[in-house]
Amino acid sequence: MNSRPATGAGSQGGPQVAQPWNRQRLRSNNEWLLLEHLRTGGAASRAQLARDTGLSKPTVSTALAMLARAGLVREAGLLAPERGRVAVLYEPDPQAGHVLGVDIGRAWLRVAVADLAGRIVARRDVPNRGRSANAVADAVVAAAREATEEAGLRPAEVVHAAIGSPGVWDESKGRVQYAGNLPGWGRRGLFERIAAGLETGISVHNDANLAALGEYADGVGAGSRVFVYLLIGTGLGMGVVMGGELQPGAGGAAGEIGLLPMAGGARTLEDTAAAESVVRSARELGMRGTLTAKRVFAAARSGDPAAQAAVLREAEQLAFAVAVVAAVLDPDLVVLGGGLGHGADLLIGPLEQELHRLTPLRPRLAASMLGDEAVLRGALATALLGARPEVFERRTAAAG
Known part of the structure; x- marks a missing residue:
């Protein structure tokens, strides 16, 4: 179970360098560069990408073909300039992967599924009626499964789940500390129970930290x-x-x-x-x-x-x-x-x-x-930070 704290709203993940240099890794870095440029800068043509990144046009064309074969980019329309040839525009395919955000509070459990563009495609908000830590954990899993099913996904198709919880995650002990408002919430094995029910990798984060990230990214803190x-x-x-x-x-x-x-x-x-x-x-x-x-x-x-x-x-x-x-x-x-x-x-x-x-x-x-949305928005943003490079690695490896 991945349970490291988020590094921040502005962090950028990327493919992990397995070797100092080789041709395959160089191509992978070029593909990641183009994918991130499209994500942050919007749809662009081959010529625009070459100008903006400094890569050659043949390199851009080869990388885009690989990204398209991997299902990471798609055509987004045509650019028809006053002079010159009509150009195809490309954008990241948000359906290449999905993430789960979870906000566990004493009164409410909030769960949302989002695509790689951060668009929420399914959601559940349910009262927290659990009388024990296990009951709360099982209610989280049930709400997440309902949202995942509504999104038309299997649990295994969710790349990562970021969970906001009161208290502080203790990596060495595998449990939350200082969460006195949720009785029993500090018990060891509780989040392993949630991870097994969700059937995906999870990370556990302090709810106030996630709220700060959400408010910084999408709210008054920007x-x-x-x-x-x-x-x-x-x-x-x-x-x-x-x-x-x-x-x-x-x-x-x-x-x-x-x-x-x-x-x-x-x-x-x-x-x-x-x-x-x-x-x-x-x-x-x-x-x-x-x-x-x-x-x-x-x-x-x-x-x-x-x-x-x-x-x-x-x-x-x-x-x-x-x-x-x-x-x-x-x-x-x-x-x-x-x-x-x-x-x-x-x-x-x-x-x-x-x-x-x-x-x-x-x-x-x-x-x-953001009001009551802050923790959930921060959870989704945090899940996406980890999911985007993971989806990239999975899909480019499968596409060869």
């Missing part, structure tokens, strides 16, 4: 030099992207800000700033009935004084977290995401005020653009 994503839900996590690269830390635990002890050490930041703390504060301030963080925020929008006070308390706790992050990382942007990210319209104003009181360091604050 273009930021140092970008921090706060995942605020049943737990509290953080993903950091610098220069387009995820920063997981030496052991993958960078961003586990929820473990930060508060004054006196009896509680952690997660205890005082995650969703349950909002509910606890609302009860302490006089709200009654069945409460959830979502209901507290809705009541605050309706003008309930106790709910508004609970939201203000939450903003103050988050301001402390942002002040710590600002002092260590100096980010240009901090994004509020996760379940409580939906309340960013109520949180950002008082959070900024408290932050200004605590520190002269003042990063820009913003609500997540």
Whole structure:
């Protein structure tokens, strides 16, 4: 099971060099160069590819023929210039392979199948009703199999599955650590169970890290030099992207800000700033009935004084977290995401005020653009990073 953390949104995989040099490897590198150029630059003709890559026209023609024979590129139409001959345009064939993205949360399990262009072709979002770790793992497999079947694929046709989970993946022990919100989730063998059910290679990643990658690639984080994503839900996590690269830390635990002890050490930041703390504060301030963080925020929008006070308390706790992050990382942007990210319209104003009181360091604050999609989008992007070179190697080897 491949379970290494993602290297970042801007990473490019490529064919692994088995020898210092030989003619077959040189051809393979040329083919990969053309395929990646078409993927990142859009459809192009032979002449355009020769100009853009510096390869000779005969080399481009030979490489394109090989890529087409391998099912990696296809014709995308014709280019009819005012002068000169009509040229065939080529593009990567997105159907050459598929990947699976999985977001495992305490409340919801989200699964999507995407082609090599990143287009989602099937999806399942199901409530997480598992009462044991095995039940949750089996529910993930069931949802993934349903999505795979809907996409018209066999499980073996999915090249790779990237799984977002609370906690930190421990490669040496083969299990997740620090995932207290999912009881039993740290048990050894759990992800082997998932891999066997999915019948494909998997990688396991921290959910906040994946959310940061998703938000950087497709959301409000795009273009930021140092970008921090706060995942605020049943737990509290953080993903950091610098220069387009995820920063997981030496052991993958960078961003586990929820473990930060508060004054006196009896509680952690997660205890005082995650969703349950909002509910606890609302009860302490006089709200009654069945409460959830979502209901507290809705009541605050309706003008309930106790709910508004609970939201203000939450903003103050988050301001402390942002002040710590600002002092260590100096980010240009901090994004509020996760379940409580939906309340960013109520949180950002008082959070900024408290932050200004605590520190002269003042990063820009913003609500997540992707919302509940961030982890899943990051999972798909991460799966594609590994799948594209793997599909290339498989298909070019088979095509000879």
